[in-house]
Amino acid sequence: METTKANAAFLCNYEVMQILQKLKDNTQKKHKREGSLATVTYETVHYLQDTECQNQSAESIQKFLEAMKGFKLTKSEKLMMVNTPPRTELEIQLIVQESEERLSEEDVRKIIALANEFFPASS
Numbered sequence: 001m002e003t004t005k006a007n008a009a010f011l012c013n014y015e016v017m018q019i020l021q022k023l024k025d026n027t028q029k030k031h032k033r034e035g036s037l038a039t040v041t042y043e044t045v046h047y048l049q050d051t052e053c054q055n056q057s058a059e060s061i062q063k064f065l066e067a068m069k070g071f072k073l074t075k076s077e078k079l080m081m082v083n084t085p086p087r088t089e090l091e092i093q094l095i096v097q098e099s100e101e102r103l104s105e106e107d108v109r110k111i112i113a114l115a116n117e118f119f120p121a122s123s
Contacts, residue, residue: 012082014053064118085115
């Protein structure tokens, strides 16, 4: 997934994992990188493979972000929802500042439903 200029400052965990996996593959092929970079790359990829991004795709992220346009959320709030899809009302309160004022109860239910639709919880 190529990053565009509009979202160059914001990468979700899935994008970071994709970039690091490519870097790891190139590092293994070339053997010219320093050992510390290879270790950081390996550890980060290993960590991210145990998170929600393991089951995400560029397409599911894009569709989720399109569906979220109806809610007045900041880029960072949407990024947090991609990285850690909210499954409960409490998680939305932790992600969205002043969520009680900015979102109705129906909005909260819709966001949870969208998160579950595009990022199903892993079994």
